[in-house]
Amino acid sequence: MEDKSMQLWFSEAQTPFVDFSLKINKILYTGKSDYQRIDILESKEFGRVLTQNGQITLTEKDEFIYREMMVHVPLAVNPKIKKVLIIGAGDGGFIHDLLEYPNIEHIDLVESDPMIVEVCKKYLPEISAKLDDEKVTIYYEDALRFVRWKENEYDLILVDSVDPFGAGEILFTKEFYGNCYRALTDSGILINQHESPFYAEEAATVQTVHRRIVQTFPIVKIYQAHIPSYPSGHWLFGFASKKLHPTGDLKAENWLSLGLKTKYYNTRLHIGAFALPTYVEDLLKDVE
Amino acid sequence: MEDKSMQLWFSEAQTPFVDFSLKINKILYTGKSDYQRIDILESKEFGRVLTQNGQITLTEKDEFIYREMMVHVPLAVNPKIKKVLIIGAGDGGFIHDLLEYPNIEHIDLVESDPMIVEVCKKYLPEISAKLDDEKVTIYYEDALRFVRWKENEYDLILVDSVDPFGAGEILFTKEFYGNCYRALTDSGILINQHESPFYAEEAATVQTVHRRIVQTFPIVKIYQAHIPSYPSGHWLFGFASKKLHPTGDLKAENWLSLGLKTKYYNTRLHIGAFALPTYVEDLLKDVE
Incomplete structure (x- = not known):
């Protein structure tokens, strides 16, 4: 069941003055390799999202x-x-x-x-x-x-x-x-x-x-x-x-x-x- | 001069789970007609923005x-x-x-x-x-x-x-x-x-x-x-x-x-x- 008390949003700064934000169910993975930070987020609208250093690399939806x-x-x-x-x-x-x-x-x-x-x-x-x-x-x-x-x-x-x-x-x-x-x-x-x-x-x-x-x-x-x-x-x-x-x-x-x-x-x-x-x-x- | 103490962002819910947000210099106009709320925002990235009921109608940039x-x-x-x-x-x-x-x-x-x-x-x-x-x-x-x-x-x-x-x-x-x-x-x-x-x-x-x-x-x-x-x-x-x-x-x-x-x-x-x-x-x- 969704916990209504917790509102989790991921935001990507597409420019310093433009944010693109996705509502997140949960963070499935967070890691740091020799090269970068890697996250897998489960989003409401785009399914699972892979980010590298906080930038969207791909989403299941698109x-x-x-x-x-x-x-x-x-x-x-x-x-x-x-x-x-x-x-x-x-x-x-x-x-x-x-x-x-x-x-x-x-x-x-x-x-x-x-x-x-x-x-x-x-x-x-x-x-x-x-x-x-x-x-x-x-x-x-x-x-x-x-x-x-x-x-x-x-x-x-x-x-x-x-x-x-x-x-x-x-x-x-x-x-x-x-x-x-x-x-x-x-x-x-x-x-x-x-x-x-x-x-x-x-x-x-x-x-x-x-x-x-x-x-x-x-x-x-x-x-x-x-x-x-x-x-x-x-x-x-x-x-x-x-x-x-x-x-x-x-x-x-x-x-x-x-x-x-x-x-x-x-x-x-x-x-x-x-x-x-x-x-x-x-x-x-x-x-x- | 820009007042660094004030961070103003306009957010549009593109879906219930996706927000698109613009950094705003100032709100130039806010009004309510018989039909709708109308705002003119001055944004950093998109120039002036016309919104109707909080949804972007047009921006000077695009x-x-x-x-x-x-x-x-x-x-x-x-x-x-x-x-x-x-x-x-x-x-x-x-x-x-x-x-x-x-x-x-x-x-x-x-x-x-x-x-x-x-x-x-x-x-x-x-x-x-x-x-x-x-x-x-x-x-x-x-x-x-x-x-x-x-x-x-x-x-x-x-x-x-x-x-x-x-x-x-x-x-x-x-x-x-x-x-x-x-x-x-x-x-x-x-x-x-x-x-x-x-x-x-x-x-x-x-x-x-x-x-x-x-x-x-x-x-x-x-x-x-x-x-x-x-x-x-x-x-x-x-x-x-x-x-x-x-x-x-x-x-x-x-x-x-x-x-x-x-x-x-x-x-x-x-x-x-x-x-x-x-x-x-x-x-x-x-x-x-």
Whole structure:
């Protein structure tokens, strides 16, 4: 029974002047690893919530949006993707969707913090269920070092760095994207979470990240999604590749023929997501 | 100088379990009309904020998104629109954008609450600047009664009802949409704010409204935008018309030839905005 005498709210400062707050039933887990503070909260509206250093990483209610837009966009463009590198994303959510594609042979996941994986396995079992699949290898390593020696090995790299100016800063450097470029095969694609264009501080991050990727890859296009639990709800992703175009090379009929069940992604939305608001286009053009 | 001893925050309950809070410099206005409580807040992040009964109606920082998506979508489909009816939207923001189109001859604005117009003129002068334009007539009347006797008169009706189950409930009835249909010319378009699909209570409203419009108009298509100050940030609009299709009849080159400056709308986004996430498609299909 709910204890009415206790009102528990979690608040995230989306900017110094904007708070997003969730009513919490209880705190299921609190821990501190070598890298960060990790919490699992049970919220009324968003189900279980994973936070890293007090910032929402994912919620059970809307993680499908981020996951589907990271995974299905590149796979619908190149259904022949065999080998995938995931950087970050220790919750394992991407793996479930990747393994639905019959051509996927192997997935390497590089996560610096083992505690994220442990905690997600315990408290988010549905999301992390496929972390133990035989096609998956987890490396608890520094991602920059991991990709430094890889060459022509991956058809797809998914970069899920949550914190561009904290522990994850090194993942937003020109060196890192250059190493990713080399690690990719000829038809390789890199998908990058690109932050939000709306609040000034994140818009500046969008520009920094975009400038570095544009300097490295010949094709770079940005797409967007609605993610209610992330600051402003307006989230961007970068599609960077050596030769495949995200909409021109979309193989919609092939994707439909796979019969995958999705809640957010579809092939019309795939094309629509690359049509950006004018102020976002301007933000990106400034650094192209 | 800012008084550091005073911390003022405005919180909106987006659901009973989700709060969205803005740091406030000061409360510029508080009033109570026959219809509602009206406040103007000066916020750190969103500039001035208009609230009605404690719910955000618009903010200076992101009102351009809602305004541009209500106005430019129908005008880019039918550049010959001459006469417009606006229901609600007493802040006058739409009028500025409408008057940029050379064919617009007259705009009727029906707003039940004169206090909204007065307060916006005083505290949001840039947004409401065109309320006094000679092409504009303001009627302080009940909107349902106003449209009841109109026939074949308007090329465009913009319905900006903020509160489908409070004072604005009457604007979401089948009778109201039927009257709008009759009030429209042969090529008439109705644009309706459609709420958000994400949280359960609003998703139910989306379905109710959608069912009623689909029963009335032969062409009904839903489009979306990112509006950070609205619940979930994911907002839907309904494009309902007698014969014009929102993307098939888009006259992109004509729109571009007008040279209008926009911050959110563009003709690629126009098409992209009609590509909806799968869960939203399913929500709408259920009642079509």
